[in-house]
Amino acid sequence: xxxxxxxxxxxxxxxxxxxxxxxxxxxxxxxxxxxxxxxxxxxxxxxxxxxxxxxxxxxxxxxxxxxxxxxxxxxxxxxxxxxxxxxxxxxxxxxxxxxxxxxxxxxxxxxxxxxxxxxxxxxxxxxxxxxxxxxxxxxxxxxxxxxxxxxxxxxxxxxxxxxxxxxxxxxxxxxxxxxxxxxxxxxxxxxxxxxxxxxxxxxxxxxxxxxxxxxxxxxxxxxxxxxxxxxxxxxxxxxxxxxxxxxxxxxxxxxxxxx
Amino acid sequence: xxxxxxxxxxxxxxxxxxxxxxxxxxxxxxxxxxxxxxxxxxxxxxxxxxxxxxxxxxxxxxxxxxxxxxxxxxxxxxxxxxxxxxxxxxxxxxxxxxxxxxxxxxxxxxxxxxxxxxxxxxxxxxxxxxxxxxxxxxxxxxxxxxxxxxxxxxxxxxxxxxxxxxxxxxxxxxxxxxxxxxxxxxxxxxxxxxxxxxxxxxxxxxxxxxxxxxxxxxxxxxxxxxxxxxxxxxxxxxxxxxxxxxxxxxxxxxxxxxxxxxxxxxxxxxxxxxxxxxxxxxxxxxxxxxxxxxxxxxxxxxxxxxxxxxxxxxxxxxxxxxxxxxxxxxxxxxxxxxxxxxxxxxxxxxxxxxxxxxxxxxxxxxxxxxxxxxxxxxxxxxxxxxxxxxxxxxxxxxxxxxxxxxxxxxxxxxx
Numbered sequence: 134x135x136x137x138x139x140x141x142x143x144x145x146x147x148x149x150x151x152x153x154x155x156x157x158x159x160x161x162x163x164x165x166x167x168x169x170x171x172x173x174x175x176x177x178x179x180x181x182x183x184x185x186x187x188x189x190x191x192x193x194x195x196x197x198x199x200x201x202x203x204x205x206x207x208x209x210x211x212x213x214x215x216x217x218x219x220x221x222x223x224x225x226x227x228x229x230x231x232x233x234x235x236x237x238x239x240x241x242x243x244x245x246x247x248x249x250x251x252x253x254x255x256x257x258x259x260x261x262x263x264x265x266x267x268x269x270x271x272x273x274x275x276x277x278x279x280x281x282x283x284x285x286x287x288x289x290x291x292x293x294x295x296x297x298x299x300x301x302x303x304x305x306x307x308x309x310x311x312x313x314x315x316x317x318x319x320x321x322x323x324x325x326x327x328x329x330x331x332x333x334x335x336x337x338x339x340x341x342x343x344x345x346x347x348x349x350x351x352x353x354x355x356x357x358x359x360x361x362x363x364x365x366x367x368x369x370x371x372x373x374x375x376x377x378x379x380x381x382x383x384x385x386x387x388x389x390x391x392x
Numbered sequence: 393x394x395x396x397x398x399x400x401x402x403x404x405x406x407x408x409x410x411x412x413x414x415x416x417x418x419x420x421x422x423x424x425x426x427x428x429x430x431x432x433x434x435x436x437x438x439x440x441x442x443x444x445x446x447x448x449x450x451x452x453x454x455x456x457x458x459x460x461x462x463x464x465x466x467x468x469x470x471x472x473x474x475x476x477x478x479x480x481x482x483x484x485x486x487x488x489x490x491x492x493x494x495x496x497x498x499x500x501x502x503x504x505x506x507x508x509x510x511x512x513x514x515x516x517x518x519x520x521x522x523x524x525x526x527x528x529x530x531x532x533x534x535x536x537x538x539x540x541x542x543x544x545x546x547x548x549x550x551x552x553x554x555x556x557x558x559x560x561x562x563x564x565x566x567x568x569x570x571x572x573x574x575x576x577x578x579x580x581x582x583x584x585x586x587x588x589x590x591x592x593x594x595x596x597x598x599x600x601x602x603x604x605x606x607x608x609x610x611x612x613x614x615x616x617x618x619x620x621x622x623x624x625x626x627x628x629x630x631x632x633x634x635x636x637x638x639x640x641x642x643x644x645x646x647x648x649x650x651x652x653x654x655x656x657x658x659x660x661x662x663x664x665x666x667x668x669x670x671x672x673x674x675x676x677x678x679x680x681x682x683x684x685x686x687x688x689x690x691x692x693x694x695x696x697x698x699x700x701x702x703x704x705x706x707x708x709x710x711x712x713x714x715x716x717x718x719x720x721x722x723x724x725x726x727x728x729x730x731x732x733x734x735x736x737x738x739x740x741x742x743x744x745x746x747x748x749x750x751x752x753x754x755x756x757x758x759x760x761x762x763x764x765x766x767x768x769x770x771x772x773x774x775x776x777x778x779x780x781x782x783x784x785x786x787x788x789x790x791x792x793x794x795x796x797x798x799x800x801x802x803x804x805x806x807x
Contacts, residue, residue: 199516204518204599207603208523209523210602211599217605217606218606219666222603223603223665225603226512226794227515228565228793229793232660232793232794232796235662236662236663240660240662241660242659242660243658244564244795244796245562245571245575245658246562246564247560248544248561249561250544251547263582266582269681284523326547326550326559328468331537332541
């Protein structure tokens, strides 16, 4: 079964606005949830011919650091002996974004969140495409969202990773059975994780090898963003995309076929 | 997914668990039968609190000789103090599961070993001293940050075992452990690995403790799932790990199968961030999917290990879901009265207890449930009830924040 990428978008925190159609439902949400929602709205809007999410639709969220700032906001209240906010606490749980997305778009199928310092987007992508190929789902959103925290930024600086600060953002892909449509399909994917020193997850020396080019990817979202850009370039029916991302903590292979 | 043939079933060949109810699977199961409740104030070695909510907590030192041996054999020079408590819990349960499966780390070397674990606390950075110092503008030693980055449960266990294969950490709140087992089943069915270690682990953190308190979900007394006077849940900590492998591979190495993971289903409520749909619509869907995948009907189900936290909303929604899909006759009970709610570990521990209950073909009642809430859509076993089971297939189900629901269909091996 061919799994088609029917939409692929990325947003960063500077370009994100609260989606009009779900502004009221997101009024209490934190940035982690808002970014995931904004990217997902854009992905669903991009795909005009796609089915509306339903009980055969699923959701797969990958994240390296989760709602880290919200977690610290809760911790801050606790260490200050202040009343813990129930809303803040519920948003600090790592599947908070998935829960909001499921409600916003009435995604009634499986909703899974994966937390992984190495390959969060590709973990979610593998799970989503696996769910479609096994027949569990006909459609799914695959989302990576990262918001980081000031503490993490300072830790990066302190440990010598003083290069460009990581920018919060989100990537969202919509996957569906190909049917009789044409577009980019996932032909094959693989993830190879290997043990690495903790500092490597802050340094993030990832390199995307594609078509003879090497694209450096120095933050947890970069590789997913770079492949999203490739997918959104003018489609060429002759082309296939063989992407390989290498890093000290392993590698990812992704073979896309235009059909 | 269509149901696999007998030969292609996914067998459970090893089980390991540690929690406030005991440090091994046999001890925990014995304490369940004997109703030994270890629900106590949170000890100072975890954290200090003036909140008066008891919990199910393990001893300060989690690692037994078996857990320490597993760490020592890795050759990776792990420093125990640099591994957080959720990691220790994982190692401890994995050591027991591997021993139970008759596997040493050396036996795994030429296999593709999938490792998938659920957690809620295990993925967070919650070193308070570091956080406080950082907030004061100091530059604390970054070691706690490195420890956090080295605490991805699946990655650590993969490194300890020095194996190759897919890994994942599922963070679906309280359904994480159930989902991890269901996903591992998929991995094996799709031949992504030869064998899988699946389950969940969670130490009790101050954030979870105060967070659940803020939601007014904690009980000041031992929890009483399904009781008319239930007043909330007790948090717990622990880990559960199952060794899963295709039946044909288990037979090849002459491993004993405790039973099989016959089906898995997951679905969303689309209702509320922290409250389940009152009709349990997502759970209904998850159960229907799991039954369909197992290729069985309701009549084949002999036992249900409910999520049964003891909160008003959870117990009501769960029973509404079971009634709605006509799962009305088989006994339902909750084991939270002996383990507390172990969040990301709950589903794994409960899958293990389900397997053992099905194997002995009788179940005890729900510890803490004295007077069944008659307003529930169907009944559950009260504390003093016992029931013989008519068969060896049952359900272990989980509900979670975010409206996530998941269910496993489990079958125990025959005598």
